[in-house]
Ligand SMILES: Nc1nc2c(ncn2[C@@H]2O[C@H](COP(=O)(O)OP(=O)(O)OP(=O)(O)O)[C@@H](O)[C@H]2O)c(=O)[nH]1
C-alpha cells in the first residue's frame with residue numbers, strides 16, 4: 001500500500017513537495033516506491049538509509065529512526081550482500097510494535113561498488129543512489145595518480161559523475177600548480193578543484209556545483225581531509241575529524257558511513273577512508289577514465305591492436321612522440337586486466353550461484369512431486 005501520496009502537498013508555485021524532498025526524494029524514487037510496494041498488505045512508508053550498521057540501519061523518514069531488516073530482506077542479504085540496504089538506499093519501512101522494519105530496498109540508480117578483495121567475496125556496495133563522487137586527494141602527499149585512476153574508474157562505473165578535490169591546497173605551497181596539473185593530466189572529463197578546509201580556498205567554486213537534492217559521496221584515503229572538507233562546506237561541524245597519526249594502520253577517524261544533508265540542499269555521504277581499491281569487473285569505468293588513451297587506440301591500424309609491437313599502433317606512436325606517458329599506458333593495461341579478471345571471477349561466482357539455484361529447484365521439484373504423490 002502506498003502512503004507517500006497522502007503526505008504530498010502542493011506549494012504556492014504549484015510544485016509538488018514531499019516531506020522527503022530534502023533527502024533527495026524525486027519522481028524516480030516515487031516510481032520505484034510504488035513499484036516495490038504495490039502488492040504489499042502492509043502500510044509502508046518510504047525512508048532513506050542514512051547509516052548502515054550490522055543487522056540494522058539508521059533511516060530518515062524524515063525523522064531519525066533505527067530499522068531492523070524484515071526476514072525476507074535479511075535472507076536476501078545473506079545470499080547476496082550487495083542487496084543489503086546500505087547508505088543512500090531508499091527503502092520501504094513499516095512499523096512493527098515499537099520498531100521499524102525494512103520491508104524492501106527500492107531499485108537503485110548510481111551505485112558505488114567496490115570489488116571484494118577476499119577470494120570468493122562479493123562486491124561491496126559503498127553507497128547507493130549517488131549522483132556525484134567527490135574524490136579527495138591531498139595536495140601534500142604526492143599526488144598518487146595510480147590511486148586517482150582507480151577512484152575515477154570506480155566513480156565512472158557507478159554512473160555518477162566524478163569531481164576531484166585536491167585537498168589541503170595550502171600545504172602544497174608553490175608546488176600547487178604542479179600538483180593540480182598532474183592531477184588534471186589523469187582526470188579526463190572531470191573537473192579538478194584545489195580546496196583548503198583551513199583557508200577556504202576553492203570552497204565557493206565547489207559549493208557552486210552542489211545542486212539541491214543531489215547526493216554526493218566522498219571518496220579518498222583515510223586522512224585525505226574528507227570530513228574536514230564536509231565541515232568547511234557545511235560551515236559548521238557535521239563530522240568528526242582527526243589528526244593523522246604516524247601509525248596510520250587501521251586508524252580511521254570516520255568509522256561508519258553516514259548521510260549528511262547540507263545547508264544548500266545537497267546530500268553528502270561521508271565514508272571511512274579506503275586504502276585499497278580493486279576495480280570491479282566492469283571495464284566501462286576504466287575505459288572512461290582512460291578516454292584519452294582509448295581515443296588514440298581508435299586510430300590504430302588493426303581493430304584488435306594490443307598496443308604492443310603491431311605496426312600502425314597509434315598508442316605506441318603517441319608514447320614515442322611524448323604525447324602519452326608510458327607509465328599511464330602501463331597503468332591502463334593493469335587496470336583493464338584487473339577488471340577483466342574480476343569480471344571472469346564474478347561470472348564464475350554467478351555460474352556457481354546458478355548451479356546452486358538449479359540444484360535447489362530440482363530438490364524442491366522433487367519434494368513437490370513427492371507431495372503430489374502423497375509421501
Ligand atoms: N593543513 C590542512 N590540514 C587539513 C585540511 N583538511 C584536513 N586537514 C587535516 O587532515 C587530517 C585528516 O582530516 P579528516 O577530515 O579527518 O580526514 P578524513 O579523510 O575524513 O579521514 P578518515 O575519516 O579517517 O577517512 C586532520 O588532522 C585535518 O585537520 C586542510 O585543508 N589543510
Ligand SMILES: [Mg+2]
Nearest residue numbers: 226227253254
Ligand atoms: Mg572522515
Ligand SMILES: [Zn+2]
Nearest residue numbers: 300305307313
Ligand atoms: Zn595500438
